[in-house]
Amino acid sequence: MQQRLLSWLAITLTVLASAWARSSAGDKVLVVSDAKLEAAEYSQFWDGLKNRGYELTFRKTSEEAPATSSFDVPSFSHIIVFAPSTKTYPADISPQSLVHLLSDPTQPTNILFVLQPSTPSSPLRDLGREFGISFPPPATPLIDYFNAVSPSNATSLLLTPPVTPHTPGFNGGDVLYSGVAHLRSNNPLLVDFLNAPPTSFSADPLEPADVIVEVAASGGEGFWAGGRMGLVTGFEVLRGGGRATWVGSLDLFRNAATAINGKPTANNAYALALASWTFQETSVLRIDSVEHRRISESSPRDQYRIKDDLIYRIHVSAYNPATGEWEPTSQIDDMQLEFTMLDPHIRTALSPVQGEKGWYETKFRAPDRHGVFKFIVDWRRKRYTALHSSTTVSVVPFRHNEYPRFLSSAWPYYLGALSTSAAFVLFCALWLLGGNEEEKKKTQ
Numbered sequence: 001m002q003q004r005l006l007s008w009l010a011i012t013l014t015v016l017a018s019a020w021a022r023s024s025a026g027d028k029v030l031v032v033s034d035a036k037l038e039a040a041e042y043s044q045f046w047d048g049l050k051n052r053g054y055e056l057t058f059r060k061t062s063e064e065a066p067a068t069s070s071f072d073v074p075s076f077s078h079i080i081v082f083a084p085s086t087k088t089y090p091a092d093i094s095p096q097s098l099v100h101l102l103s104d105p106t107q108p109t110n111i112l113f114v115l116q117p118s119t120p121s122s123p124l125r126d127l128g129r130e131f132g133i134s135f136p137p138p139a140t141p142l143i144d145y146f147n148a149v150s151p152s153n154a155t156s157l158l159l160t161p162p163v164t165p166h167t168p169g170f171n172g173g174d175v176l177y178s179g180v181a182h183l184r185s186n187n188p189l190l191v192d193f194l195n196a197p198p199t200s201f202s203a204d205p206l207e208p209a210d211v212i213v214e215v216a217a218s219g220g221e222g223f224w225a226g227g228r229m230g231l232v233t234g235f236e237v238l239r240g241g242g243r244a245t246w247v248g249s250l251d252l253f254r255n256a257a258t259a260i261n262g263k264p265t266a267n268n269a270y271a272l273a274l275a276s277w278t279f280q281e282t283s284v285l286r287i288d289s290v291e292h293r294r295i296s297e298s299s300p301r302d303q304y305r306i307k308d309d310l311i312y313r314i315h316v317s318a319y320n321p322a323t324g325e326w327e328p329t330s331q332i333d334d335m336q337l338e339f340t341m342l343d344p345h346i347r348t349a350l351s352p353v354q355g356e357k358g359w360y361e362t363k364f365r366a367p368d369r370h371g372v373f374k375f376i377v378d379w380r381r382k383r384y385t386a387l388h389s390s391t392t393v394s395v396v397p398f399r400h401n402e403y404p405r406f407l408s409s410a411w412p413y414y415l416g417a418l419s420t421s422a423a424f425v426l427f428c429a430l431w432l433l434g435g436n437e438e439e440k441k442k443t444q
Contacts, residue, residue: 022053023279024319024326026077030068031058032093042082045253048272061086061093067131068092074101074109078279084116084124084250087253093125095386099341101242108242109128112278116250117141117155117180127267131235133246136202136224142181142231142248144200149176149260154206158260159231161194164221166283166383167273168321173266176257181229191234191382193245193274201225232274234383241385245278276321277383284319285385288358292375292391295363303394305402306368312337312375314350314389315360328358328385337362338376341395345369350377371395 029049032041039046039058046056057066057076061083069075069092083089091097101109115124117139125135141155148154158174161167176363181196202224234243251257257267278284291313292298302311314337318329330352339346345367350360366373373395379387406414 012018013170014240018066020057020434022321022324023077023110023281024284025108027054028076029054029056029080029279030066031056031079031080031082033058034085035060035062036085036400037082041255042253044255044258044268045271049275050269052272052276058277061089064090064092066110068097068101070138074104076109078110078112080114080275081111081124082114082250082253084114085118086300087120087122089123093369093385095130098127099130101437102244103237103242104238108237108240110242110278110280110376111244112275113244113246114253115180115246115248115251116402128182128246131233131244131246132187133189133230133233134157134185135370136182137179140180140202140204140224142177142196142200142229143205144197147197150293156260156344157197157200158265159194159197161232161266164383166277167193167270168276168282170266170269170273173269173428175252175267175270176260176265177249178251178257179231179233179247181226181248182233183224183225184230187235188292188380189235189238191236192230192232193234193277194230194232195227196229196231198227200229202229216251231309234277236383236386238380238386238388241280241284243278245274246258247274261281280319280385281321282319285329285332285382286317286319287387287389288315288317290314290375290377290389291389292393304366306366306370306394306395306397308366309363310366311361311363312350313353313359315358316360316387317358330360332360332379335360335377335379338378339364339373340376341369341373344376347371366395370395 014397017221031039032044037130039124059066068079079093080103081093082100089095097366098111102111111125113127115135128135143154144156145151147157147159149156149158156178159177160172160174161170163170163172179198184190184192231248233246233442235246236242252267253271258265277367291300293311294304295309311367314335316332317326318331320327328436333352335350337348337350345363348362350362353359353361359400371394373393375389375391375393377387377389
């Protein structure tokens with residue numbers, strides 16, 4: 001009896017652990033790795049993902065199966081690319097195929113890209129340009145003598161990533177980073193998670209002094225240095241919400257990086273935190289429903305009249321990885337509504353409704369212009385899922401029988417017509433009652 005109870009308890013705990021951190025997009029993960037990469041060297045990272053409910057499937061770049069999609073339907077919710085040294089990829093994991101999977105508007109596949117300094121001019125470097133990311137020449141790792149683990153090893157750095165709500169599970173600490181940096185473009189879809197230290201630069205570790213001398217002689221042209229470089233960068237697609245993360249250090253995920261000189265590091269916690277954002281566990285929002293109507297009515301209309309008093313409501317939920325459920329959220333304080341026809345005629349704030357969690361509303365008067373209008377909500381913030389909603393309605397003028405009996409603006413015309421009519425009647429009365437003076441004289 002006791003053994004059976006323990007078995008049921010173990011099953012229950014397993015189910016709860018699986019449901020605790022499942023992604024809002026799914027739990028199937030494909031790990032694509034180089035032929036020479038030893039998966040056992042990254043076992044702590046794999047175990048961390050499995051403990052959070054993910055189902056991992058491993059595949060070498062030299063293999064054709066399992067395929068990433070079947071009949072244009074993605075077979076996996078997430079892909080981890082641990083293949084920085086591969087020069088050629090199968091057709092289903094080529095850069096073009098990965099971009100197609102990521103940008104699918106209905107069922108996007110999230111991707112975690114991992115590189116290293118020895119990455120040649122491979123498809124991964126070319127793919128980075130599609131995201132607005134540029135890499136330095138091959139074999140030029142990040143060097144920093146101020147944050148190095150030891151003076152003799154300036155390519156192994158101890159960095160402190162920022163603690164944010166978007167990387168849950170990482171509560172601070174030093175991370176051992178040995179890898180390559182990159183430059184970000186001004187693409188608004190890029191998200192900076194970790195930047196290079198201001199004292200760092202990218203160069204050949206065998207000849208760093210010669211590189212600095214040459215760059216100084218050329219006025220700094222072509223020198224990869226400073227905090228403008230990125231080490232970990234995220235990317236989120238607007239339509240569909242697919243996410244991708246570029247990490248320039250394969251060693252960040254390695255078991256050996258979880259401790260340095262006998263002291264533990266935060267590498268595993270930070271790696272799992274990056275995976276949680278990439279796999280859409282955190283900062284995931286969605287629009288559940290939209291309502292619009294006249295203030296004096298309870299149901300929506302396909303068309304409204306000019307100068308109608310309208311109310312617009314929208315319900316937003318956030319994904320909670322702890323429960324695996326969507327929960328209403330009222331934490332957004334800068335959402336706006338646009339009532340537009342070509343150009344926005346009205347732009348107003350959507351405020352949270354007191355006592356109704358998840359609901360945002362605004363009240364406004366329709367413009368004095370008829371045509372086809374749209375209720376548009378387009379909320380975009382870095383690290384969060386973009387929210388977009390568009391509803392088309394018609395705004396019509398008053399019909400002939402809907403105008404008021406008397407218009408205040410027409411009073412001058414009313415008075416003019418009445419005075420003219422009164423003057424005409426008075427003139428006629430005077431004409432008729434005045435008599436004919438000439439006929440009276442002839443009669444006499």
